[in-house]
Amino acid sequence: DSGVTQTPKHLITATGQRVTLRCSPRSGDLSVYWYQQSLDQGLQFLIQYYNGEERAKGNILERFSAQQFPDLHSELNLSSLELGDSALYFCASSVTGTSGPDTQYFGPGTRLTVL
């Protein structure tokens, strides 16, 4: 158990819908990262938050957004869902979120299926 929790474990929805994925980081970690894992693209970085502020952006679609709340949990919002958005979405957390020695621990993931 990494200490990072994600809910829900599975999510099945229809095209055009909007969903929210939730992540709670490890105790003491200030930085949260979101990754998408699909068969054809592998593990791709989406976005990073540090202590409530956006820190870095990766290949995140405009239909996707995220935020980190004062209690440090984070939510990833996916809207106008398309079939191609079906994937595993992982949250990871680390202490500082800097480029120095700082290790990311991953949650169990949310499997999103868009029908």
Add this chain to the structure above:
Amino acid sequence: GQQLNQSPQSMFIQEGEDVSMNCTSSSIFNTWLWYKQDPGEGPVLLIALYKAGELTSNGRLTAQFGITRKDSFLNISASIPSDVGIYFCAGRNAGGTSYGKLTFGQGTILTVHP
């Protein structure tokens, strides 16, 4: 974008054999991490490397941070059936606006035959 080339893509070995996999990058990284992922689960951190040339062990696992900072390898000695899974390397850039972002290799699928 950045590319991490991880090889081999898959390995089929007998229990007890040693395994070696590696990653190479077109860019310099200041951190190399190795993760193992079981189907439907999140990646689990195996080894973290923070200095060029660093050699670190974790039980039967040994990993090294290449001196060019563009490569890393992972060795597993005396493999056992529970080593089965997908192994990923991940690198983190040296500064700039990349902050903590990780770039992942494509993964090595390991199958161990009893």
